[in-house]
Amino acid sequence: MNHAESLTVSAHGEREIVIMRRFDAACADVFDAMTRAELLRSWLTGPPSWSVTECESDLCVGGRYRMEWQGADDAQMAMSGAYQEVAPPLRLVRTQTFEFGCEPQAGQQLETLVLTPVDDGAATELRLTVQYPSKEARDGALASGMEQGVAESYAGLDRALDEAK
Template identity: 40%
Template sequence: MKKHTMELRVAGDREIVMTRTFDAPRALVFAAYTRPSLVQRWLGVHNGWTMPVCEIDLRVGGRYRYVWRGPDGMEMGMGGEFTEIVPGERLAATERFDQAWYDGAAHSVVTFDEQDGQTILTLSVQYDSAAVRDAVLKTPMEKGVAAGFNALEGLLASGTIAELAQGEPA
């Protein structure tokens, strides 16, 4: 199995685009991205962080909410609203952190493209301004997203995800 890494690039003056290939069919990657019991196992849960709150109302106009807890008890929350859903192919949503560390909101689009049994996931985040995008790029965001994607790869490779994905409604 080839080791995949995340690629990050900027697009236009307000957008960050991150791409990562996973050795799994897109139905499983989509399930891991949209089912709370799976999201809690990979998204931002590294270096002692956990996700005690993971709520996903997967419908256009539905909301999601994540709360992470650090090893010191500090909490960080974020949420938003789904603006577009194409099951297995595309998710679009707004994004806002509880403790706003940048001005305004962001809008993310995640696409899931399958080729030869692998899924190419592309996460595009557009910010309200170039200044905000540039400020985000100066944070450890890239390292955190890459770590999350590595955890997702591990979850997908564990062989348990297909079983887990079937036990919970999308």
């Protein structure tokens, strides 16, 4: 079954983005896939043409996780943080910091994952709340993807940028 259409991304309060999605799998499997390095590696690959170059996850309170990606032209990106609450298979809280070449998302975010069993446990409702350090940071992250047609206009800009290099 394809639930891709059921993804919702919305602004909550001043500093939060809430991501919701339903999966045709038990909460335990979703929890594993979101926290075990060997599984994260296979799906959290980032934008098209990027790939995971490093992934580690020490799943315990205070344990750290880190993922690194590589894109074209040796561009690199990393995401890391520490687990604050680990309560499988329903709840996880962790800090998160992105490292880009030029820090468009400065500051630390707090990510809260809540999984709720539905359909007698056969499916899972995922709710991922990302709290940003400021309203500006939240709005920036959200604006980047919410504007329709941005991708198309960027494609033209992309070509121009390649020539400008």
